[in-house]
Amino acid sequence: MADECILKVENIKKAFGKRQVLKGVSLSIRKGELKVLMGPSGAGKSTLLQCINFLVTPDEGEVWLEGSHINRARKHDLYAYRQQVGMIFQDFNLFDHLSALDNIEIGLARVKGLDKKAARERAMVELERVGLSDHAHHYPAQLSGGQKQRVSIARALAMDPKVMLLDEPTSALDPELIGEVLAVIRNLVANGMTMIMATHQIGFSRALADEIIFMEDGQVVEQGPPVKMFSDAVCERTRAFCAKISELYGEAF
Amino acid sequence: MPEGVVAVITAFPYLVQGSLVTVAVVLGAMVSGLVLGVLLAVGQVYGQLWVRLLVRVYVWFFRGVPLLVLLFLFYFGLFSVLDINLSAFTVAIIVLGLISAAYQSQIFRGAILSLPDGQFKAARALGMSDLKAISFVILPQALRFSIPGWSNEYSIVLKDSAVVFALGVAEIMARTHFVATRTYQYLPLYLAAGFLYLVLTFVGVKALRMLEDKVRIPGYSRPGVG
Numbered sequence: 489m490a491d492e493c494i495l496k497v498e499n500i501k502k503a504f505g506k507r508q509v510l511k512g513v514s515l516s517i518r519k520g521e522l523k524v525l526m527g528p529s530g531a532g533k534s535t536l537l538q539c540i541n542f543l544v545t546p547d548e549g550e551v552w553l554e555g556s557h558i559n560r561a562r563k564h565d566l567y568a569y570r571q572q573v574g575m576i577f578q579d580f581n582l583f584d585h586l587s588a589l590d591n592i593e594i595g596l597a598r599v600k601g602l603d604k605k606a607a608r609e610r611a612m613v614e615l616e617r618v619g620l621s622d623h624a625h626h627y628p629a630q631l632s633g634g635q636k637q638r639v640s641i642a643r644a645l646a647m648d649p650k651v652m653l654l655d656e657p658t659s660a661l662d663p664e665l666i667g668e669v670l671a672v673i674r675n676l677v678a679n680g681m682t683m684i685m686a687t688h689q690i691g692f693s694r695a696l697a698d699e700i701i702f703m704e705d706g707q708v709v710e711q712g713p714p715v716k717m718f719s720d721a722v723c724e725r726t727r728a729f730c731a732k733i734s735e736l737y738g739e740a741f
Numbered sequence: 742m743p744e745g746v747v748a749v750i751t752a753f754p755y756l757v758q759g760s761l762v763t764v765a766v767v768l769g770a771m772v773s774g775l776v777l778g779v780l781l782a783v784g785q786v787y788g789q790l791w792v793r794l795l796v797r798v799y800v801w802f803f804r805g806v807p808l809l810v811l812l813f814l815f816y817f818g819l820f821s822v823l824d825i826n827l828s829a830f831t832v833a834i835i836v837l838g839l840i841s842a843a844y845q846s847q848i849f850r851g852a853i854l855s856l857p858d859g860q861f862k863a864a865r866a867l868g869m870s871d872l873k874a875i876s877f878v879i880l881p882q883a884l885r886f887s888i889p890g891w892s893n894e895y896s897i898v899l900k901d902s903a904v905v906f907a908l909g910v911a912e913i914m915a916r917t918h919f920v921a922t923r924t925y926q927y928l929p930l931y932l933a934a935g936f937l938y939l940v941l942t943f944v945g946v947k948a949l950r951m952l953e954d955k956v957r958i959p960g961y962s963r964p965g966v967g
Binding site: 538541543563567568569570571573574575577579580581582583584585594595598599626627628629630640643644647 | 857859860862863864865866867868869870873877878881882885958959960961
């Protein structure tokens with residue numbers, strides 16, 4: 489069922505004080521799709537991603553996962569929903585007091601309730617998948633940025649998420665480390681993971697995204713397949729933005 | 742041998758027994774203060790408005806009223822009004838514990854607030870309840886960072902514990918006072934008492950420093966020096 493809608497988000501609104509950060513954003517994503525959120529900083533991409541799994545509580549708006557409405561007021565439902573939505577942060581947010589392996593294990597043991605041995609085995613599999621099994625006992629402070637982000641992806645994957653939200657996963661990384669993280673994400677795409685990703689990696693998005701969603705000022709300005717968005721975006725603002733970041737990152741298209 | 746030295750040598754085993762009582766009072770107070778202090782800190786950081794207000798009133802009260810007043814208030818006042826019959830030793834632990842909880846809560850609160858916001862977020866994103874995130878992600882880190890402040894609090898409670906002699910608890914101070922008023926060897930005996938407190942401070946602070954090094958997060962917090 490390739491066109492099965494996994495996640496649907498409708499009319500998300502959020503204000504911080506007087507500033508309306510999200511002015512009613514809707515989107516939906518089908519199984520195996522990669523949707524890329526683009527737009528200038530302050531557009532609301534990060535807030536939108538955090539509203540989708542209610543790390544930030546939206547003022548208005550509803551979310552459906554596989555057709556079932558998420559009642560965020562019921563804690564039990566909320567926690568169960570978050571387990572199924574993997575989140576990757578710009579600044580990794582690995583648990584600093586735990587080794588790479590324990591970072592992955594903790595969700596399995598404390599949230600999924602796996603026993604110690606099963607959790608350890610599964611965590612090891614996920615570490616291997618991101619190519620870090622030889623760093624299992626390193627602590628976050630002993631890992632490079634790229635390695636940290638790969639561990640955080642492994643941590644999310646271990647929970648068997650139905651959809652993953654990636655909030656600028658490479659923008660805190662040194663240029664030479666971006667490649668290793670993108671390679672892992674590319675692998676996820678190849679394996680059919682459903683993902684919504686905020687990023688400015690144009691080459692990556694152009695090659696892999698099913699749809700680019702351009703946001704500005706808390707709204708979706710324009711959306712469409714990468715070919716259309718990068719070559720003949722209707723909105724002038726979208727064109728200008730794409731031109732600027734491709735100039736910045738030197739990625740011709 | 743000078744009389745003073747004789748007095749100290751004679752009284753020393755008796756005073757050392759008193760230091761065991763002191764240690765028991767201090768440990769009891771520190772541990773109960775730890776448990777209550779963690780709860781207060783978590784309540785003040787993550788609790789609803791009424792919880793936060795309640796914690797603030799608690800901290801304000803127990804940091805604001807002198808120890809001696811609180812000891813008398815509880816021992817001669819509250820517990821006798823409520824007709825609860827507790828030994829002076831128990832009351833000493835309770836009162837020192839309640840006060841220490843107020844101070845400790847602020848040590849833990851500071852440590853919790855010093856953690857990056859993303860730690861709590863990432864824990865919740867995995868599907869942890871707030872309680873699980875606090876127990877498995879926030880507190881294990883915050884408590885580590887609290888050890889230096891906690892060590893300070895230990896040395897303060899240790900010295901405060903001398904005041905409980907006013908209730909007649911047979912700790913170092915009470916025993917020294919008892920012997921001194923009978924032998925008139927005030928100077929050598931109080932020097933001996935001071936020495937015992939110094940030893941206890943040294944041992945406790947040293948032990949906490951060792952604990953700090955033992956639970957240090959590799960690559961993250963710096964090793965302690967000295």
